Amino acid sequence: MNIRKLSFINAGVLFRILLFVFLIFICGLFSILLTSLLFGQNLQTITAQRISQMILSVGVFILPPILLAFFTQNQPCNYLGLKFQPGKGIYLWLTLLS
Numbered sequence: 001m002n003i004r005k006l007s008f009i010n011a012g013v014l015f016r017i018l019l020f021v022f023l024i025f026i027c028g029l030f031s032i033l034l035t036s037l038l039f040g041q042n043l044q045t046i047t048a049q050r051i052s053q054m055i056l057s058v059g060v061f062i063l064p065p066i067l068l069a070f071f072t073q074n075q076p077c078n079y080l081g082l083k084f085q086p087g088k089g090i091y092l093w094l095t096l097l098s
């Protein structure tokens with residue numbers, strides 16, 4: 001049984017741009033949802049505001065490029081300019097940390 005990952009390697013440039021915009025939108029919504037679940041309407045303290053800003057920054061600026069590289073490239077680390085090949089567990093950690 002051959003299990004293939006969801007891949008858009010042969011997709012065109014326009015489709016990749018649309019995929020990237022969609023990933024930014026979805027990750028941004030997920031970050032906002034996570035922030036509202038953690039703090040609700042209680043963003044009065046500086047610490048809560050800093051944590052919510054960190055969650056939103058990771059969700060909008062860091063997670064979408066990683067997901068785009070994972071879905072569109074055979075070697076996502078090379079696409080992102082990383083010299084090492086992380087193990088499969090790093091993707092789980094990135095998901096949990098975001």
